[in-house]
Amino acid sequence: MAEVIRIQGLTFNYGNGTAALKDLNLLVQPGETVVFIGPNGAGKTTLFLYILGLLHHVPHEVTVLGQPLTNHPAVDEARRRVGLVFQNPDDQLFCTTVFDDVAFGPINQGLTPEEVNGRVSRALEAVGLEGYERRVPHHLSGGEKRRVGLAGVFAMTPEVMLLDEPTSHLDPRGRREVIRLLRDFSGTKLVATHDFELALEVATRVVLLHKGEIKADGPPLEILTNESLLKASGLEMPLVLRYFMKLQETQSTDCTD
Ligand code: ADP
Numbered sequence: 001m002a003e004v005i006r007i008q009g010l011t012f013n014y015g016n017g018t019a020a021l022k023d024l025n026l027l028v029q030p031g032e033t034v035v036f037i038g039p040n041g042a043g044k045t046t047l048f049l050y051i052l053g054l055l056h057h058v059p060h061e062v063t064v065l066g067q068p069l070t071n072h073p074a075v076d077e078a079r080r081r082v083g084l085v086f087q088n089p090d091d092q093l094f095c096t097t098v099f100d101d102v103a104f105g106p107i108n109q110g111l112t113p114e115e116v117n118g119r120v121s122r123a124l125e126a127v128g129l130e131g132y133e134r135r136v137p138h139h140l141s142g143g144e145k146r147r148v149g150l151a152g153v154f155a156m157t158p159e160v161m162l163l164d165e166p167t168s169h170l171d172p173r174g175r176r177e178v179i180r181l182l183r184d185f186s187g188t189k190l191v192a193t194h195d196f197e198l199a200l201e202v203a204t205r206v207v208l209l210h211k212g213e214i215k216a217d218g219p220p221l222e223i224l225t226n227e228s229l230l231k232a233s234g235l236e237m238p239l240v241l242r243y244f245m246k247l248q249e250t251q252s253t254d255c256t257d
Contacts, residue, residue: 002066004028004160004188005051010061012050012212020046022212033182033189035199035220038209039234044192045087047209048162052079065159080109083153087164087192089145090138098124098140098148099133105156123155127181143174150181160188167195196224196238208233 005028012021020043028034036044049055051062053075062069064078083105086092095101099120106119124130127147132140137148146166153161166182167175175198182189182202193199199206199220206223208216210233216223223229225245227237237245 003063004030004032004065005190006063007051008061010050010059012046012055014046020212021050024212024214026207026214026217028188028190030188031186031204033191033202033204034207035203035205036190036192036207036209037194037196037199037223037235041211042209042233043212044209045164046212048084048164048190048192051162052082052084054084080156081158082160082162083156083158085149085153085161085163085166087168089142089149092149092152093137093145096136097133098129098135098137098151101137101148102151102155105152109156119155119157120151123151126154126184127151128177142169143171143177146170146174146178147181150178154185158187161185161190163189163191165193165195166191167193167198196241199224200241208235210234 005026007024007026010021010024011019013019024047036047038044046055050059051064053059053069058071058075059069065081067074067077069075069078093101095104102120102123103116106116111119120133124132127150129144129147129151132144132148137145140148163182166178170178179198179201182191189202191198191202203220206218206220207214208223208229215233216226216229225237225241230237
């Protein structure tokens with residue numbers, strides 16, 4: 001398969017003059033799980049929205065699944081093949097029932113009612129929400145809304161998923177459930193997160209964004225344990241990783257004794 005995403009020299013400024021992305025270059029290969037870390041305002045959400053033409057109608061600097069996004073049909077096709085899970089589930093859920101929200105994508109893909117029903121059932125089963133079809137999305141808990149949002153994307157059977165802060169506002173059990181779902185999805189994934197443990201569990205590669213620029217791009221452990229690199233971007237190594245590093249240091253000292 002061709003490379004999944006190629007971005008060349010992408011610079012994006014919001015209408016108020018905020019420079020959100022600066023000369024960004026990125027190549028994502030099939031099967032990768034690329035986790036984007038960076039402080040608030042680094043440009044992670046902007047990057048995901050931009051890739052799917054949600055900020056700039058025809059994102060010329062972006063090629064998705066071998067197709068340069070140079071016209072509206074190419075952008076529409078990319079949106080059919082790439083699923084975006086929004087940071088805030090309330091931005092994703094706008095129907096009056098869970099069924100309608102999950103069915104929205106498959107209906108727009110032109111599937112028959114039988115196919116739509118099948119996709120919705122399988123997607124709700126995958127996220128553990130069988131029987132929720134007639135529930136009102138806005139009356140669900142944060143974790144349940146997150147899972148409905150994921151089901152809506154799964155129902156489109158995307159080849160690629162972009163997930164913006166998929167574990168935010170979840171309790172430990174909900175968080176584990178989302179991590180399991182991510183691990184089960186075999187397609188290419190781009191994940192924006194502050195959750196370093198999630199990054200360690202799912203990433204094949206970590207990209208550190210700061211002020212709209214890529215500051216580092218490489219193996220997860222190498223980046224997530226580089227204290228000076230993280231500090232320079234206003235990030236902190238979590239306690240659990242500090243402990244892990246200490247343990248490794250002790251073990252290597254023991255070996256050389
Ligand atoms: P992150 O997802 O890493 O927190 P964002 O992509 O949300 O970062 O933001 C990148 C920069 O763009 C920040 O400086 C933010 O304030 C700015 N920004 C985000 N959305 C808008 C908007 N709709 N209008 C103007 N500036 C925005």
